[in-house]
Amino acid sequence: MPSPVIVWFRRDLRLADNPALAAAVAADRPIIPLYVLDEVSPGIRPLGGAQRWWLHHSLSALGRDLAARGLGLVLRRGPAETVVADLARQVGADSVLWNRCYDPGSIRRDAVLKRVLVADGRQPASFNAGLLVEPWHLQTGAGGFYRVFTPFWRALRARFAPPAPLPAPAGLPAMSPAPAGDALDSWALLPTRPDWAGGLRDGWTPGEAGARARLARFLADGLAHYEAGRDRPDRAHGSRLSPHLQWGELGPRQVWHAIAYRAASEPALDGSADSFLRELGWREFSQHLLFHVPSLATAPLRPEFDDFPWRPDPVQRAAWAAGRTGYPIVDAGMRELWYSGWMHNRVRMIAGSFLVKDLLQPWQTGEAWFWDTLVDADHATNPASWQWVAGCGADAAPYFRVFNPVLQGEKFDPRGAYVRRWLPELAGLPDDCIHKPWLAPAAVLARAGVRLDETYPRPIVDHKAARARALAAFAHIKQKAA
DNA sequence: TGAAATGTTGGGGCG
DNA sequence: ACGCCCCAACATTTC
Numbered sequence: 001m002p003s004p005v006i007v008w009f010r011r012d013l014r015l016a017d018n019p020a021l022a023a024a025v026a027a028d029r030p031i032i033p034l035y036v037l038d039e040v041s042p043g044i045r046p047l048g049g050a051q052r053w054w055l056h057h058s059l060s061a062l063g064r065d066l067a068a069r070g071l072g073l074v075l076r077r078g079p080a081e082t083v084v085a086d087l088a089r090q091v092g093a094d095s096v097l098w099n100r101c102y103d104p105g106s107i108r109r110d111a112v113l114k115r116v117l118v119a120d121g122r123q124p125a126s127f128n129a130g131l132l133v134e135p136w137h138l139q140t141g142a143g144g145f146y147r148v149f150t151p152f153w154r155a156l157r158a159r160f161a162p163p164a165p166l167p168a169p170a171g172l173p174a175m176s177p178a179p180a181g182d183a184l185d186s187w188a189l190l191p192t193r194p195d196w197a198g199g200l201r202d203g204w205t206p207g208e209a210g211a212r213a214r215l216a217r218f219l220a221d222g223l224a225h226y227e228a229g230r231d232r233p234d235r236a237h238g239s240r241l242s243p244h245l246q247w248g249e250l251g252p253r254q255v256w257h258a259i260a261y262r263a264a265s266e267p268a269l270d271g272s273a274d275s276f277l278r279e280l281g282w283r284e285f286s287q288h289l290l291f292h293v294p295s296l297a298t299a300p301l302r303p304e305f306d307d308f309p310w311r312p313d314p315v316q317r318a319a320w321a322a323g324r325t326g327y328p329i330v331d332a333g334m335r336e337l338w339y340s341g342w343m344h345n346r347v348r349m350i351a352g353s354f355l356v357k358d359l360l361q362p363w364q365t366g367e368a369w370f371w372d373t374l375v376d377a378d379h380a381t382n383p384a385s386w387q388w389v390a391g392c393g394a395d396a397a398p399y400f401r402v403f404n405p406v407l408q409g410e411k412f413d414p415r416g417a418y419v420r421r422w423l424p425e426l427a428g429l430p431d432d433c434i435h436k437p438w439l440a441p442a443a444v445l446a447r448a449g450v451r452l453d454e455t456y457p458r459p460i461v462d463h464k465a466a467r468a469r470a471l472a473a474f475a476h477i478k479q480k481a482a
Numbered sequence: 483t484g485a486a487a488t489g490t491t492g493g494g495g496c497g
Numbered sequence: 498a499c500g501c502c503c504c505a506a507c508a509t510t511t512c
Contacts, residue, residue: 292491349483385489388483400512401484467485471512 004030004091004175008084008098009073009108012129012248013062014208017165019127020097029229030175032072033066035059037187038080043105045379048372050341051246053197055205056189058247061207063184069172073180081113085120093369094122097247102287103379104294132159132252132284133293145292146285147394149387153281165254199339204243204375211244215255221260226272232416233333233344239276240342242376245283247304252280257282286384297383298364300392304477308392311360319460320355321369323422326459329409330354332422339422339461341375345469346412352389353403360473363390391474399474402467409435425455 005024012018013035021087024031039046047055064074076083088096096117101110102252110126117124128134133156146152191197196239205213229237244250256277277465285422290296300306319325323334333347343351348370355366387393391401412416413419416434420427426437428448433440437450445452452458 122483303509344483353484398512402512405487464486474512 001175002029003094004032005176006032006034006084006088006096007086008080008096009033009035009062010098010101010248011246012099012249012251012451013058014211014249015065015069016166016168016208017129017251017254019166020099020130021169022126022149022166022324023125023200024095024110024113024170024461025172027095028173029095030270031071032093033062033071033173034084034086034087034181035075035078036083037075037077038083038109038150041081042103042107043108044233045103045105045320045371047378048374049191049196050200050373050375051339051377052189052377053191053200054204054243056184056187058249059184061209061238061249061327065208066172070174071172071305072174072178072181073183074167074179075187076181077187077254079109081109081116084113084184085116086329087179089120091175092192096122096124097123098126101130101136101379102127102291104290105456107291111247111431129251130247130248131287132156132162132256132280136287137169138288147289149282149285149395152285153278156217156281156284162253162256162260165251165257169379186435191406195435200259202344203340206243206249207249208249209248211241212265214244215250215258220257220292221241223259223269223272223276226350230314231346233347238344242381243342246381248378252284252421255280259274264269273304283378286378286380290380293394296380297367300390301364301387301394302392302450305390305392308477309360309473310362313359313363316363316460317355317369318361319457320351320361320366324457325354326365326438326457326461327378327405327409327463328356328416328419328423328426328437329405329413335422337370337373341373343374344418346408347418348385349389350403350405350408352386353404356390357402358405358461358463360470363392379476381386400471404467406435406463426450432471 001077005027007021007024015021038044041067042110059073060458066073068460076087084096101107114124135145138156146155155234212233218241222237222239222296225235229235241255245252245255259276263269271471293301321334323331323338325331330351333343333351336347337343352366355361356363363386367383370382374382388396391397391399408417416431419434426434429437429440429450430444433444435454438452450456
């Protein structure tokens with residue numbers, strides 16, 4: 001029997017447009033598909049709870065898709081640089097193929113593995129499945145990397161000719177007998193005692209088929225309203241593709257092509273297609289940023305923020321995380337996150353601004369909570385976005401830009417439909433006070449069955465005073481920088 | 483991918 | 498009729 005090829009799946013859990021898999025098929029040798037649960041290699045960030053749930057179901061789906069083509073997905077656990085090399089020795093694989101990741105932990109580990117494989121006389125090769133353009137292919141005129149989004153996006157669009165996505169391979173040659181692996185259930189990725197995943201099951205279908213269905217639905221119903229409706233959490237015009245992209249159940253090139261193809265057939269969609277692709281661009285921008293700035297997840301990009309007078313307070317943090325701040329739009333978002341593993345993008349900005357500016361909690365605190373609870377938690381996007389909100393990132397919102405949670409609620413959820421959905425205890429309030437229940441007349445509160453401090457908290461900080469405090473804190477570091 | 487404070491303008495009420 | 502003032506509406510600046 002010819003030497004088999006190992007295809008090491010990581011954050012590319014799909015068969016279509018998967019260059020590593022396509023290269024294995026082209027080699028015309030038996031294929032061993034592998035996934036390694038690596039929680040121990042140095043620099044590898046352990047998965048959050050919501051991601052573990054997603055990973056279980058996505059691997060389960062990938063396993064079924066492979067089985068339908070005659071392949072058994074091999075599951076192993078441990079430090080990938082030894083687990084993969086050991087398997088290659090065990091089965092005598094000459095070639096090991098994977099698609100690249102861009103977080104510093106993966107880069108370091110994959111480089112170690114590559115050296116080990118080469119020393120063993122094997123041929124490792126890696127591919128791009130996860131980005132439109134890889135970081136080293138996009139530089140400024142001066143040879144550096146882009147720190148501002150708009151020129152980044154302009155350059156990418158000008159230079160990027162999207163290659164046509166690769167089709168899913170029809171047949172895959174198997175190795176017999178297949179190497180042994182773990183049972184997925186033995187990894188205990190799913191929550192038990194308590195099982196908090198009910199909302200995740202209601203809202204999501206992990207796996208390549210689920211991702212394609214989500215994309216198809218967005219193209220049919222969402223895209224046309226995207227430009228006008230994307231900032232409205234009370235409407236459902238978002239794509240909800242982020243977790244599928246994070247796990248690579250769908251690649252950005254596939255999304256790009258689908259959007260462009262759809263827009264080409266209907267010129268009225270141009271504006272929406274552009275603004276959606278721009279969001280794909282922010283994802284790309286964050287990935288590039290992480291590649292160039294490995295400390296992105298832990299250290300502020302603007303060094304003056306090292307001295308920012310944060311006021312870490314577990315009680316305030318807990319009130320925020322539980323959706324008990326007393327500001328309905330913030331609390332609705334935090335409850336949506338806890339229940340469904342996701343939050344509308346506009347509300348992420350409002351809730352993030354509130355934690356960082358109104359409560360003066362370090363942005364890393366919020367980043368960690370989102371990492372644990374978001375199904376789309378991403379090594380690059382999550383910290384880059386928190387740095388954006390906190391004002392310490394590249395091309396960030398200036399620190400003095402403080403969201404007013406009442407005005408934002410009234411502007412983007414004008415009828416309060418989003419708040420009522422996630423905060424049923426406020427559902428009886430009329431529209432004109434749904435975003436500021438503490439200002440409602442006693443009779444209105446009574447009629448709605450709201451008892452402040454009992455059924456719903458009063459604001460844990462006064463926004464006007466909190467804004468002034470945040471600006472004073474900012475003045476403190478600005479003085480130091482000067 | 484803000485909000486609040488401050489400045490300016492013009493219509494209309496009023497003495 | 499005229500000028501004064503108030504203030505809403507809009508623009509600009511500042512945080």
